[in-house]
Amino acid sequence: MSDHITLHVARYRPEKASETTFDAFELPCPKEWVVLDGLNHIKDRMDGTLSYRWSCRMGICGSCGMLVNGEPKLACATFLSDYAPGPVRVEPLRNFPVIRDLVVEMGDFMSKLTRIKPWIVRQVEKPLSDGEYRQTPGELDEYKQFSMCINCMLCYSACPIYGLDPHFIGPAAIALAQRYNLDSRDEGAAERMQILSEHDGIWGCTFVGECTKVCPKHVDPAGAIQRYKLQSAVEWVKAFVLPRAAQ
Amino acid sequence: MTPAFDVVLVGGGGAGLRAAIALAEASQRLRIAVVSKVYPMRSHTVSAEGGAAGVISPDDSLDEHCYDTISGGDWLGDQDAIEAFVREAPQELLRLEHWGCPWSREADGRVAVRPFGGMRKMRTWFAADKTGFHMLHTLFQTSLKYTTVVRYDEWFVTKFLVDDGRVQGVIALELATGRIEAITARAVIVCTGGCGKVFPFTTNAAIKTGDGMALAYRAGAPLKDMEFVQYHPTGLPFTGILITEAARSEGGYLINKDGYRYLQDYALGTPQPKPVLRTMELGPRDRLSQAFMKELDKGRTTDTPYGPVVFLDLRHLGEQLINRRLPFVRELCMKYQNIDPVKELIPVRPVVHYMMGGVHTDINGATPLPGLYAAGEVACVSINGANRLGSNSLPELLVFGARAGRAAADYVAGAKDPGTTVVAQLQDEQRRLEADLLQQRGRERIADIRQEMQLTVEESAGIYRTGASLIRSAAKLRELQERARDFRIEDDSRTFNTERIAALELSFMLDVAEAIVTSALRREESRGAHQRTDFPLRDDQRYLAHSLVQRQPDGSCRVDYLPVTITRWPPAERVYGEAPSDERSHYVARGAIPSGEGV
Numbered sequence: 143m144s145d146h147i148t149l150h151v152a153r154y155r156p157e158k159a160s161e162t163t164f165d166a167f168e169l170p171c172p173k174e175w176v177v178l179d180g181l182n183h184i185k186d187r188m189d190g191t192l193s194y195r196w197s198c199r200m201g202i203c204g205s206c207g208m209l210v211n212g213e214p215k216l217a218c219a220t221f222l223s224d225y226a227p228g229p230v231r232v233e234p235l236r237n238f239p240v241i242r243d244l245v246v247e248m249g250d251f252m253s254k255l256t257r258i259k260p261w262i263v264r265q266v267e268k269p270l271s272d273g274e275y276r277q278t279p280g281e282l283d284e285y286k287q288f289s290m291c292i293n294c295m296l297c298y299s300a301c302p303i304y305g306l307d308p309h310f311i312g313p314a315a316i317a318l319a320q321r322y323n324l325d326s327r328d329e330g331a332a333e334r335m336q337i338l339s340e341h342d343g344i345w346g347c348t349f350v351g352e353c354t355k356v357c358p359k360h361v362d363p364a365g366a367i368q369r370y371k372l373q374s375a376v377e378w379v380k381a382f383v384l385p386r387a388a389q
Numbered sequence: 390m391t392p393a394f395d396v397v398l399v400g401g402g403g404a405g406l407r408a409a410i411a412l413a414e415a416s417q418r419l420r421i422a423v424v425s426k427v428y429p430m431r432s433h434t435v436s437a438e439g440g441a442a443g444v445i446s447p448d449d450s451l452d453e454h455c456y457d458t459i460s461g462g463d464w465l466g467d468q469d470a471i472e473a474f475v476r477e478a479p480q481e482l483l484r485l486e487h488w489g490c491p492w493s494r495e496a497d498g499r500v501a502v503r504p505f506g507g508m509r510k511m512r513t514w515f516a517a518d519k520t521g522f523h524m525l526h527t528l529f530q531t532s533l534k535y536t537t538v539v540r541y542d543e544w545f546v547t548k549f550l551v552d553d554g555r556v557q558g559v560i561a562l563e564l565a566t567g568r569i570e571a572i573t574a575r576a577v578i579v580c581t582g583g584c585g586k587v588f589p590f591t592t593n594a595a596i597k598t599g600d601g602m603a604l605a606y607r608a609g610a611p612l613k614d615m616e617f618v619q620y621h622p623t624g625l626p627f628t629g630i631l632i633t634e635a636a637r638s639e640g641g642y643l644i645n646k647d648g649y650r651y652l653q654d655y656a657l658g659t660p661q662p663k664p665v666l667r668t669m670e671l672g673p674r675d676r677l678s679q680a681f682m683k684e685l686d687k688g689r690t691t692d693t694p695y696g697p698v699v700f701l702d703l704r705h706l707g708e709q710l711i712n713r714r715l716p717f718v719r720e721l722c723m724k725y726q727n728i729d730p731v732k733e734l735i736p737v738r739p740v741v742h743y744m745m746g747g748v749h750t751d752i753n754g755a756t757p758l759p760g761l762y763a764a765g766e767v768a769c770v771s772i773n774g775a776n777r778l779g780s781n782s783l784p785e786l787l788v789f790g791a792r793a794g795r796a797a798a799d800y801v802a803g804a805k806d807p808g809t810t811v812v813a814q815l816q817d818e819q820r821r822l823e824a825d826l827l828q829q830r831g832r833e834r835i836a837d838i839r840q841e842m843q844l845t846v847e848e849s850a851g852i853y854r855t856g857a858s859l860i861r862s863a864a865k866l867r868e869l870q871e872r873a874r875d876f877r878i879e880d881d882s883r884t885f886n887t888e889r890i891a892a893l894e895l896s897f898m899l900d901v902a903e904a905i906v907t908s909a910l911r912r913e914e915s916r917g918a919h920q921r922t923d924f925p926l927r928d929d930q931r932y933l934a935h936s937l938v939q940r941q942p943d944g945s946c947r948v949d950y951l952p953v954t955i956t957r958w959p960p961a962e963r964v965y966g967e968a969p970s971d972e973r974s975h976y977v978a979r980g981a982i983p984s985g986e987g988v
């Protein structure tokens with residue numbers, strides 16, 4: 143295995159140029175280095191002007207999503223040596239406006255997140271003095287997977303629908319809506335269903351499952367979408383075939 | 390002038406978000422801003438793994454949690470604060486349950502608790518081994534329902550606005566655009582977390598650069614107990630990724646290169662097959678990290694390219710338990726170390742983890758500077774004393790975040806509006822951040838100064854310290870402060886300029902490093918995480934006191950002392966491995982794997 147590797151890193155500096163260009167950097171490639179270590183090496187030792195986001199370096203803060211050789215990845219959880227002998231292309235996530243270099247604008251997701259009401263909705267809140275809501279391990283398992291989302295945006299970057307139609311609420315937001323819908327403590331499913339069905343993007347989803355494939359946390363947003371569709375089909379049937387039962 | 394907000398929160402981690410919700414609930418009329426240099430759900434609270442302590446079991450009591458915290462902190466914690474903390478922690482954790490936190494459960498649906506280091510009863514609530522992640526996302530998502538909370542995501546605070554002896558807001562820089570604004574307010578609550586990045590090898594994320602400590606210090610607030618830096622005994626070499634203490638509370642062993650459970654040689658009890666609370670692997674972190682250094686001296690550690698290591702052995706726990714209760718540990722080992730803990734030993738070494746010290750506050754989060762509050766790891770109330778117990782920090786964020794929020798809500802009701810000097814302060818700061826920093830073409834690389842700072846701090850203020858090395862280090866830090874005036878910043882762009890941010894963070898860290906080293910030099914005793922080889926004993930006569938560092942006009946630090954508040958637990962010896970004999974039957978725990986089917 144060679145001990146060096148070349149990174150082709152996308153550069154976009156709106157004040158200087160309107161086009162994206164690529165800079166090549168030759169880096170050491172010890173086996174424990176992840177793509178993020180390479181970028182930090184560039185920033186500290188070679189070119190201080192490179193911009194990207196990162197923080198935890200342990201795959202949990204969700205900051206460091208980017209394309210590595212065209213695939214959406216967490217830069218801190220992707221070994222450089224897996225791409226030896228290189229070169230490796232590093233670009234900002236697809237389907238988002240780019241602010242600078244590898245940094246994308248994600249305000250759109252943040253507003254969608256608020257829209258799906260990602261909090262416990264209840265008719266009557268239990269007072270603290272009555273203790274916890276009981277929830278068995280089985281009930282926890284119902285929604286647990288959907289609660290693991292780190293908002294890393296890899297699924298949006300992989301989603302063909304979102305690429306065509308940015309109004310589509312998108313995989314992670316739907317998974318998070320389901321995370322609350324399926325929580326035994328929550329009573330807000332009906333409100334959230336309404337929000338999800340405002341836009342028909344969800345029906346365009348063809349279950350290619352690209353979102354689930356790229357998700358680093360096994361959230362399975364495609365599964366969440368699938369469940370949503372089944373649920374709303376049932377509601378639809380109820381509404382037409384059994385108008386009374388639906389009310 | 391009318392301020393833009395009633396309260397500005399600096400920081401959107403666990404403490405900041407809890408404070409924001411407390412304010413929003415205090416009154417719908419309060420205008421609240423949360424300013425955070427990263428999107429709130431990226432804050433470092435997200436990486437906490439193990440759990441959050443709060444008494445709920447029938448066989449547990451508030452007094453026992455108090456005692457564990459006090460003795461764990463080597464009697465430096467303020468006992469009035471600890472009593473309030475212990476009393477309110479269960480309520481706060483329960484509130485989070487009502488907000489949707491996916492706590493792990495017993496078979497009957499009650500919240501499950503696990504044992505944790507230094508705690509004599511099982512009282513640590515957990516959400517598998519991603520407790521901080523779930524707490525932070527629950528808090529953040531819940532905060533979204535309060536429309537009076539305005540967020541400044543990816544805005545970096547560079548300065549506190551101080552006039553007339555009061556804090557009246559902050560100056561902040563928007564990363565995306567480079568815009569610089571004064572965000573005025575009647576009060577500011579600083580919740581910026583810790584400063585692990587002052588050290589070379591740390592579990593802390595890149596953003597933990599002590600900004601709030603330096604901001605408060607520069608504004609005139611004292612920093613307390615800065616010499617107390619916690620090493621966690623089990624970090625992965627190279628990355629510093631933390632292997633949570635939960636791995637030991639579930640029954641993991643620490644062994645040296647000979648396969649020997651070496652903790653038995655350091656007054657931590659005798660090895661048992663099952664974990665026993667407050668003994669061996671479940672001793673407190675300072676003792677475990679110190680034991681590692683002794684093993685190193687004896688040549689019983691194993692060398693790796695990333696320094697000497699010992700091993701954490703989980704193999705006997707079996708795949709099923711590891712998957713169920715420690716899935717993230719397995720994931721981290723496999724993904725970042727290429728090791729499967731089901732079959733292999735995990736190499737570990739002590740790693741800088743947590744800052745006991747911080748901005749001096751009272752029991753309500755108020756600093757001596759009017760209008761300035763602090764909560765979370767950035768603050769020092771102090772409940773952690775000379776050594777924090779694992780799983781006390783997450784509940785601390787909640788208890789004192791909520792307290793600071795409520796106290797600030799009361800304060801702003803009677804506070805004056807900001808004065809007019811704000812405009813001038815903004816102009817000065819704009820000049821510094823733009824004319825100076827963007828045009829700076831000096832000789833020194835940020836990364837070089839950062840590295841030199843980290844090495845000197847580790848060398849002098851690591852697990853063991855001596856007067857001579859601390860004096861050397863203090864001089865070195867003065868030199869680095871000078872050299873840092875001559876930065877080279879290559880990036881002159883206003884758009885998402887992370888190099889300018891790195892320069893600002895480094896200058897914050899240099900101030901924090903000086904405070905740590907100076908306080909460590911002045912404390913001529915050994916207590917908790919502060920171990921002086923030239924003063925190996927605890928000295929209650931002189932140092933049963935908090936150190937307070939105050940910045941002087943010339944930039945140097947002055948250290949004073951403040952007595953510790955003792956209520957019901959007079960200073961005594963810290964005993965681990967076995968409880969004092971009269972209490973023995975009461976305190977020695979049963980086999981510690983909880984029976985519940987929690988995840």
Ligand SMILES: Cc1cc2nc3c(=O)[nH]c(=O)nc-3n(C[C@H](O)[C@H](O)[C@H](O)COP(=O)(O)OP(=O)(O)OC[C@H]3O[C@@H](n4cnc5c(N)ncnc54)[C@H](O)[C@@H]3O)c2cc1C
Pocket residue numbers: 399400401402403404405424425426427428429432433434435436437438439440441442520521544545546547580581582583592593594596597600601631633742743764765766767779780781782783784786
């Ligand atoms: C790996 C790891 C595991 C841990 N596990 C546990 C555990 O199991 N149990 C436990 O009790 N404790 C644990 N801890 C400790 C605990 O997680 C932290 O002490 C705690 O999360 C700190 O929270 P905080 O709200 O004070 O700060 P943080 O969560 O660090 O948040 C700081 C906030 O301040 C903002 N900020 C900082 N500087 C600026 C600036 N200049 N301008 C604007 N915004 C700024 C950041 O953007 C962020 O939003 C762990 C710590 C680590 C490192």
Ligand code: SF4
Pocket residue numbers: 290291292293294295296297298313314317353356357358359360361362363
């Ligand atoms: S669903 Fe998965 S890929 Fe999408 S944002 Fe969440 S963690 Fe990332």
Ligand code: FES
Pocket residue numbers: 196197198199200201202203204205206207216217218219
């Ligand atoms: S740096 Fe946090 S997920 Fe990669």
